[in-house]
Amino acid sequence: MPGSRMTGPIASALLVVASFAAVVALLARCAGLNDRGPWVATITYGGAYGRAVEEAVLVPFAGQTGLRVEVDGFGGGLAQIRAQVDAGRVFWDVVDVETAEAVRGCEEGLFEWVAIADMLPAPDGTSAADDFKVEQQTQCAIPGVSFSTAVAYNEDLFPGEKPGTIHDFFDLEKFPGRRGMRRAPEANLEFAIMGDGVSRAEVYNVLGTEEGLQRAFDKLSSIKDHIVWWEAGAQPPQMLADREVAMSTAYNGRIFNAQVLENQPFSIVWDGQIVDQAQMAIVAGTPRLDAARRLLRFFTSTEAQAGIAGRIAYGPARLSSDALVSTHLATGVEMAPHLPTYPANLEKALQTDARWWSARRDDLHERFSTWLIR
Amino acid sequence: MTARWRAAALVLPLLIYTVVTFLVPLTTMLVRSFYDPVVAEVLPGVLAALDDWNGSGDPPEPAWEAAATDLRAAAEAGTVGRVASRVGRVDPDLRTVLPGTAFALAEGGLRPARGQTWHDVMVSVDSAWASPDTWRGIKEGGRRFTSRHYLNAVDLTRGPDGSVAARPEDRRIYLPLFWRTLQVSLAVTLLCLVLGYPVAHLIAHASPRKRGILLALVLVPFWTSLLARTTSWIVLLQNQGVINDLLVATGLVADDGRLALVYNMAGTLIAMAHVLLPFMVLSLYSVMNSISPQYMRAAASLGARPWHAFRKVYWPQSLPGVGAGCLMVFILAIGYYITPALVGGSSGQLISNMVAYHMQQSLNWGLAAALGVLMLGGVMLLYVLYDRLTGGRVGIR
Incomplete structure (x- = not known):
């Protein structure tokens, strides 16, 4: 077609403009939510x-x-x-x-x-x-x-005596079976130090010292081979229902749903649970x-x-x-x-101490990860 | 010339898209691994006054007044928290010292009384200021350009005198995780190759109708949500799961000797290999598809036994697919973290989990970026090594 050489530069200029316009229009659409009332x-x-x-x-x-x-x-x-x-x-x-x-x-x-x-x-x-x-x-x-992070258990697995305290979570002889815990230091260190006999009022004071922290990690080490680590809040009720674990730390709302909506024979140990x-x-x-x-x-x-x-x-x-x-x-x-x-x-709950954690969280995550792979 | 420009204009939208959505974010992220101006911008006076200070003994007198001025301004501007969180990564005590002092200065309007210096005021607000450690922390945290994140990412730390040393043993986490990530990725790649090679061969040399069905079978899991596939593996593999139940029912395994197939390394490898298998199969298939069956027939007619013919004729021709598939699976495996986190138990933590933690939770994007750069560098290094070893004959072309 004659003359197409002449329109070449104009055509490419138009193309450039058109592609810019397309990109701008796309961006504007993303930003253009606020035109339909407050x-x-x-x-x-x-x-x-x-x-x-x-x-x-x-x-x-x-x-x-x-x-x-x-x-x-x-x-x-x-x-x-x-x-x-x-x-x-x-x-x-x-x-x-x-x-x-x-x-x-x-x-x-x-x-x-x-x-x-x-x-x-x-x-x-x-x-x-x-x-x-x-x-x-x-x-x-x-x-x-x-909400609470609390110990929950499957009643069917404990026909005799039922777990009643945070100590029982760490007592593998009296209450055999695997334990579920979240793969993070939060709440677990508190559970461990309470399980080792420290009173609720003293938890963060004791964990604040190097010896106390070591004590908590040692307590976790005592059941380490029996722990199944979970990542998402939906996992513990599932693991309890499948009898993959006998006891697990879990969010109380999830356990409640399993109890009332699915009629699962779960119980929560209202002792040493951590409230956030x-x-x-x-x-x-x-x-x-x-x-x-x-x-x-x-x-x-x-x-x-x-x-x-x-x-x-x-x-x-x-x-x-x-x-x-x-x-x-x-x-x-x-x-x-x-x-x-x-x-x-x-009555027997521990309110989490956000300030205590915020100063140490990164450090404890690194230490927990190191402990985990050892 | 105009034709070339016209052609360029056609790719312009893609170019702009790539720059805006990929190159710019990637670069800004990478820059964070060695550059952080926040402390330098909020505490300019203190850092200038500490410029010549050698790190031992009391800092020079102007530093005290500058610290008071800068911190008060930071409290009023609401920027003291950002500074504290950064300096707090150098010296955890400073996370509370800086905001505490800043708000005390801003709200109390403290000034030196007669006969007092700023030194006295600062120490009276928080005795931590009497320690050179505090000032060293600020000076170190205030560097615009820093190697801190990279040192941290390989479990090293810089001592007060500037010397580099290993971190305490119970904090060395990144190198072991890098090592484990490498091992897991290599194992998954190998597993995918062993499982995927026969499948790809079967598909490539099947009749067109069968090929369609087989390809669909490979692709269906590919289209299923990652979480659905991962949780399905839990149902299959767990202690009271389908596989163990079957083994117990058939008497292969005693009821109290059920196999631990999930929440450990076995679970990680099985689930990751399954997720990444289609990448291997498709890479191999695309290459095998172009290998004419005539070569194998020719080899057979010349007297080669099947295994010999495969080794001498088929395998070398399929190598580009092997290379491409292995590279792709390995690179994808390096970045995986959701699947191992769910099925891996205590071994389910890989280096990407730490990157995610520092991106989402600790907001230490500098360290996250440094870890990312090391991963990227490691992958590139492996690629170059691989390219050299294979003489550039094999790979993604």
């Missing part, structure tokens, strides 16, 4: 906890405020949050993280500062400060529901700070916390929620005795 974004872990939060918090929040709630899937960890903050493009507003992550993220400037005093008062007018069961672990997060809280935080630099604060206040309100506890066996963050928690919505089981914050369960 909204706020949060994350979900999925599973039973994710569903409980969605039903008890996110749906009613959207209904009451008219704000659209965007929910992204999330597998934990801080890498994505840090990437958003570093890039200055925050698209999650309220996040639900582990205590250790909240403390570390706070140091790194990943979260806005928040205070319990700014949360909603209880329905009877009690101030938020008097209504929360635990204090803030960091100025970057409000404590949410409590979900931490609710706002990602630093979010362009939707007001909406984020509203969602945070709603999330930590008396009703929302009670709503979560009616769906999964995690203890509400507020004293005033306890009266609102009655039976499990799906099965009608009385919830209170299954909650980590139930007074009888709390």
